[in-house]
Amino acid sequence: MRATLDSNEAAAAVADAHRREWGFVLSSTVRVTRDLDIAEECVQDAYAQALTTWRERGVPAKPGAWLTTVARRRALDLLRRDSVLRRALPLLIEDEAEPEVQPGDDFPDERLRLICTCCHPALGQEAQIALTLRLLCGLSTAEVARAFLVSEPTMAARLTRAKKKIATARIPYRVPSAAELPERLDAVLGVVHLLFTTGHTAPAGTDLVRLDLVERSLDLARMLYALVPESSDVAGLLALILVTDARRATRVSDSGQLLRLADQDRSQWDASAITEGTALVRRALRTRPPGRYALQAAIAAVHAEAPTWDATDWDEIVALYDVLTMIWPSPVVALNRAAAVGFARGPAAGIAELDALGDEPQLAGYGYLPAARAEFLHRLGRVDEARLAYQEALLLTENEVERQFLADRLAALEL
Amino acid sequence: MSQYLILIYEDESGYANASQDVWKEILEGHNAFGEKNADAIAGGNALQPTSTATTLRSDGAGGFSVTDGPFVETKEALGGYYLIEAADLDEAISIAKQVPARFGGLEVRPIMVFS
Known part of the structure; x- marks a missing residue:
């Protein structure tokens, strides 16, 4: 811990923790509340408290654990005080009867539970994306609405409907069994991929790239890779996002014009993202048959590794597309x-x-x-x-x- | 545990045109489903085709108009249901996946509980 911060430093530290830790804190707090709305409130309160406490006492060594402790304590207080509220709620379904409340600040990572619940196939894909942005990334309803180019009341209604379905149809708050996981992970990856493609080339509007969506999709892909490193589909999607987004700076000229791959300044491509991405591609391609994201990433990597447009190995790209057409027609x-x-x-x-x-x-x-x-x-x-x-x-x-x-x-x- | 209704929606012509062998297969399928999920099943029935249905529509003035046919004309009609007990939606879905429904599909709906 560091001694007192000024209010700007504290706000910046809280904003950073919001971006990095929201999903971790919320997913852990849901274990206590077994209700998404109450958990969100408690997490919001924890961040508000961080703003004052961190200014007075400095940023804790583990901001995520600090926030989780505060949010969970708040949740327990709330539920203890209001047992009526507790009884009236249709509680989220878990496999364990009672969530473990551990002393100390070592909370298990519950984000896979949360994202599998948000991306449950019984929810529409629009709802899946909205819930993921709201609950995992911590976007406000207004921000999620902006991401979809819909009004805030429309988005608020969509989120409410989705949460209501989770509770009343009893979509469980649980990591799917090993047998189900690949299929469920597929839905999760579909959401992250759609978020990325929507951001990478916005379907409408004045900007080619919606940076907010691209960065959220990259955060989510990194999170999934940390949670399920053995999945080659996860590695493939992370690679695809890294290698494709490495070209971000060169896709539009200074005057705002679209630049084709042939006309982009390759020296401006993000070399470290390409290096990280191509290493992941190689790993992901070892799975037989290779998955769609790994193949798409491999195609992007062939472009990324060509020193010039004319040096592009088009035969290799066609060959990769041939395989991709077979597994993803x-x-x-x-x-x-x-x-x-x-x-x-x-x-x-x-x-x-x-x-x-x-x-x-x-x-x-x-x-x-x-x-x-x-x-x-x-x-x-x-x-x-x-x-x-x-x-x-x-x-x-x-x-x-x-x-x-x-x-x-x-x-x-x-x- | 919660109760869910599994509604079986299928194209009725599938059954109308089915051979004896197909009928036999489907009935055996339902029997096997019933035996395997006996603990979960709280009820269920097959329905006569929609050509036997009678629809009553409120006229908004306390009375009803009575007409021949199903409430909604659709290609795939409600042909039967199972009432099941399941811990959560995932379990209900995994049970529903075992219901024979080769001419259409299934809808899973949680039963509302009044306290």
């Missing part, structure tokens, strides 16, 4: 594979692959398909067809940075 993967074929074997081959996907109903309305066609048509000098394809892509794209990019490409056709 999604139309979007097929589209990315078709584009890679175009770079590996020439624009005519790319167009042939893309045209084969023209009837895919899930790709109708997906702007990247006409955008990729337009690029290859442009390279082949088929200007009229390229113009139509760019116009189609523009109709289907709502992110402002991407729209500007397509408009510029369209204008370049006329030069």
Whole structure:
């Protein structure tokens, strides 16, 4: 412990602990309250108390344990004082009858319980994401609402409905059995991945990247890797986020224009994230068959390791997409594979692959398909067809940075 | 423990067109389900097809209109149910997964408790 802090230092320390420890503190407090709302209140109180106590006495050696102790004590007081409240609550279901209350500050990590409950398949995926941001990351309802571009009352209602379902349908607060864990982990990883892709290229709006969402997804992936290091899917997703996000600084120019992979300044890529990510990819690929995240991360790593665009090993990328298509036959993967074929074997081959996907109903309305066609048509000098394809892509794209990019490409056709 | 209702929703034409062998298989499936989960099952029934249903709709003035057919016309109709006891939703889901429902699927609903 360090002696007194000024109020700015204390606020910064509490904000840091909020970011790092919220999920740990809350998940442990839920063991005492067996009610999510009461636990949230108690954790909120603990952070408020930290603001004054840490200013007077310095930041404790283990902020998470300090906050957990305070929050759990508050919860026990509350429940003891209000036994009526206790009886009226539909309590969360656990495997043990009574949570252990240990002396000292060594609390077991309960975050896997919490995230498996938040991402239970009986909850809709929107609710899963909202609960995860709220309960694991500690975002306020207003912040979660902003992340989804919905109003705060709408989000508040969605969170309330989801918590009510957890309590009344008795979704257990428990780490799934070893047999169930892979399937349940899959849902959790789906939520973290969706959070990342939504942040990486925002579906709509003026910014290409929603940094808040990207960073939360990275925090969550790191947390899962710490909790379940043996899962190659977890390692694969963490690698995918690290290696893809390593390019963050170079994806948009200083004047706000989208820069393609070919035009990005590779010296500005985050080398330490790439190193960490590629090491994880190698580990994750050792599992047979490799998982989808590991393969996607491997593809990102091939790009990351190419010193220049021209040096990209497209044959390797196509080969990885071939495997990915087998284990994860999604139309979007097929589209990315078709584009890679175009770079590996020439624009005519790319167009042939893309045209084969023209009837895919899930790709109708997906702007990247006409955008990729337009690029290859442009390279082949088929200007009229390229113009139509760019116009189609523009109709289907709502992110402002991407729209500007397509408009510029369209204008370049006329030069 | 809590009670859950497992509602069996299926395409009725599946049964109408099923061969004797398929019927036999399905009945054996229900028997096996019943034996294996005897401790959890608190009740259950199969329903006659929706062509036998009669619907009563409140006319808002204290009376009812009575019509032929199910309350909601859907491709997959309620064809039966089990009332089960389970510790939590995960256990209820794992029991529901064993209910034969090859022509459709299942809905699991917690029973409301009034205190």
